[in-house]
Amino acid sequence: xxxxxxxxxxxxxxxxxxxxxxxxxxxxxxxxxxxxxxxxxxxxxxxxxxxxxxxxxxxxxxxxxxxxxxxxxxxxxxxxxxxxxxxxxxxxxxxxxxxxxxxxxxxxxxxxxxxxxxxxxxxxxxxxxxxxxxxxxxxxxxxxxxxxxxxxxxxxxxxxx
Amino acid sequence: xxxxxxxxxxxxxxxxxxxxxxxxxxxxxxxxxxxxxxxxxxxxxxxxxxxxxxxxxxxxxxxxxxxxxxxxxxxxxxxxxxxxxxxxxxxxxxxxxxxxxxxxxxxxxxxxxxxxxxxxxxxxxxxxxxxxxxxxxxxxxxxxxxxxxxxxxxxxxxxxx
DNA sequence: TTTCGACTGGTCAATCTGTGCATTCAGTAG
DNA sequence: CTACTGAATGCACAGATTGACCAGTCGAAA
Numbered sequence: 001x002x003x004x005x006x007x008x009x010x011x012x013x014x015x016x017x018x019x020x021x022x023x024x025x026x027x028x029x030x031x032x033x034x035x036x037x038x039x040x041x042x043x044x045x046x047x048x049x050x051x052x053x054x055x056x057x058x059x060x061x062x063x064x065x066x067x068x069x070x071x072x073x074x075x076x077x078x079x080x081x082x083x084x085x086x087x088x089x090x091x092x093x094x095x096x097x098x099x100x101x102x103x104x105x106x107x108x109x110x111x112x113x114x115x116x117x118x119x120x121x122x123x124x125x126x127x128x129x130x131x132x133x134x135x136x137x138x139x140x141x142x143x144x145x146x147x148x149x150x151x152x153x154x155x156x157x158x159x160x161x
Numbered sequence: 162x163x164x165x166x167x168x169x170x171x172x173x174x175x176x177x178x179x180x181x182x183x184x185x186x187x188x189x190x191x192x193x194x195x196x197x198x199x200x201x202x203x204x205x206x207x208x209x210x211x212x213x214x215x216x217x218x219x220x221x222x223x224x225x226x227x228x229x230x231x232x233x234x235x236x237x238x239x240x241x242x243x244x245x246x247x248x249x250x251x252x253x254x255x256x257x258x259x260x261x262x263x264x265x266x267x268x269x270x271x272x273x274x275x276x277x278x279x280x281x282x283x284x285x286x287x288x289x290x291x292x293x294x295x296x297x298x299x300x301x302x303x304x305x306x307x308x309x310x311x312x313x314x315x316x317x318x319x320x321x322x
Numbered sequence: 323t324t325t326c327g328a329c330t331g332g333t334c335a336a337t338c339t340g341t342g343c344a345t346t347c348a349g350t351a352g
Numbered sequence: 353c354t355a356c357t358g359a360a361t362g363c364a365c366a367g368a369t370t371g372a373c374c375a376g377t378c379g380a381a382a
Contacts, residue, residue, distance in 0.1 A: 008227055016220055023218035028338060037361045042340085053226040057184035059177055059209075060216040061312040066169055066319045073234075073264070073271060088307040095314035101303040103234070110234060110301065111308070114315065140271065142262040146249040147272070151222040153256035154275065158227045189369055198330045203371085323382100330377075338369070346361075352354085 006053040008158045011036070015044055016054070016155050023057065068096070068114040070121050074128065075107035075138040082133030084109070090131045096124045107138065167214040169319045172197070176205055177215070177316050184218065229257070229275040231282050235289065236268030236299040243294030245270070251292045257285045268299065 006012070014034060018025070027045070031038040048054045063071070078087050084102055091097045091111060100111035113128070115121035121141070129137050167173070175195060179186070188206070192199040209215045224232070239248050245263055252258045252272060261272035274289070276282035282302070290298050 006227060016222060020217075020219040023220070026338065038339095039362090040360055043359075048220075051226065052223055055221040055223050056181075057218050057220055058181040059184070059218055061177060061316055062213055062216050063312065063315060065212065065214040066167055066316060068315065068319070071262070084305075084307065092308055095318035097308060098312065098315065099306070099310040100308040101232075102305045102307060104302045104304065107301075109307065110303070112310075140268075141265045142271070143265065144245075144263045145260075146245065146263060146270065147253055147258060147261040149260040149273075151224065151259065154224060154229065154259065155222055155227060157256035158229070187369065199370095200331090201329055204328080325382075326380090328378090330375100332375090333373080335372095336370085339367085341365085343363085344361100345363105347359085349357090351356080 006048060006051045008053070008155055010159050011040075012044060012048060012053075013155050013159045015041065016048075017152055019057075020152050063098070063114045067116055070115045070118060071142040072113055072115070072121060073140045073142065074111050074113055074125065075103075075140075076109040076111065076128070076134050077106075077136040077138075078108045079133050079135050087131070087133045090133065091128065094124065094127055097128070167209060167212045169214070169316055171320050172201075173205060173209060173214075174316050174320045176202065177209075178313050180218075181313050224259070224275045228277055231276045231279060232303040233274055233276070233282060234301045234303065235272050235274055235286065236264075236301075237270040237272065237289070237295050238267075238297040238299075239269045240294050240296050248292070248294045251294065252289065255285065255288055258289070 008016075011034065015030065018030060018033060025033075027041050028038055031041045034041065045054075049056075076087070078084070087109065088100065091100050091109075094113075096113045096115055098112045098114060100109055102108060103110045111128075113121075113124055115124045118141075121139075125137055125139060128134065169177075172195065176191065179191060179194060186194075188202050189199055192202045195202065206215075210217075224230075237248070239245070248270065249261065252261050252270075255274075257274045257276055259273045259275060261270055263269060264271045272289075274282075274285055276285045279302075282300075286298055286300060289295065
């Protein structure tokens with residue numbers, strides 16, 4: 001849980017941006033586009049990945065395109081007796097739970113879940129609340145995606161200061 | 162906004178899973194591990210990406226590791242006069258806004274934002290609400306990540322039925 | 323039986339990757 | 353002012369991968 005990360009410089013940001021745009025271009029092509037030596041690109045990518053700034057280059061699966069068109073955020077209120085961990089492992093067993101966080105405020109846990117349809121969402125929620133540790137669920141359905149998940153502007157912002 | 166996606170089969174799921182685990186292994190290695198012909202792997206990946214099931218293979222930047230250790234979900238209530246689109250383009254200009262959705266329920270928009278610290282979060286929120294179209298913001302801070310964003314279990318679940 | 327789509331297994335030239343090395347350059351400590 | 357260090361460059365090499373082909377196989381549908 002160490003916070004130690006990387007201070008990006010401009011080259012790092014451009015690297016990330018280029019990769020984000022065309023992930024399959026390869027290190028050599030990257031070095032050409034950025035007008036730096038190939039070794040430099042390799043070194044930078046190494047640094048970024050080993051320090052954790054870049055988690056990986058996995059395929060980004062779009063749930064909506066594999067049959068899960070409904071997305072929602074669910075706030076859970078849990079019983080004190082059961083720890084967060086127990087609830088977390090319960091949630092982890094449900095594939096439709098894409099992520100979960102403990103949060104401040106009225107709820108205890110916020111998680112993102114997807115489902116095949118609104119009816120199917122009911123099934124998923126039932127599966128979630130069908131566990132003693134969870135007392136109550138409050139569901140918010142996402143209607144439209146105004147801004148798809150992005151990090152490029154952020155990494156650009158991380159450089160200039 | 163077409164819902165037409167792909168019905169994954171087992172090979173697709175394994176492909177995604179393998180790529181998720183070791184994204185840099187290349188098509189040839191994939192074909193070896195899955196014990197299928199190289200052309201098959203190429204064809205499957207083509208199908209998945211062209212149909213949109215896989216958005217891309219971009220680098221996954223971890224905000225926490227580039228100096229943005231605070232993550233939060235903010236619910237916005239917007240003025241009726243201003244459309245969602247206007248608010249969306251305002252939000253899009255703020256790098257710390259990683260994603261945004263219109264939602265059901267009490268709020269109108271839910272967005273995910275990051276910041277360098279709690280104090281910095283205040284600055285970001287001020288930037289968000291410093292726009293006429295937004296009437297009110299309700300902030301939830303994420304304390305711990307119980308389940309990091311994942312899709313592998315989902316794609317596995319998408320096959321068996 | 324014929325057709326079709328998907329998969330296999332193979333080849334080819336072109337390209338990229340990982341690696342190592344010597345060199346340059348700027349900033350820092352002594 | 354002089355060493356030292358880290359970072360970047362340019363170059364070279366062998367080995368591996370890629371994209372593009374092609375002919376053959378197989379099962380399901382027409």
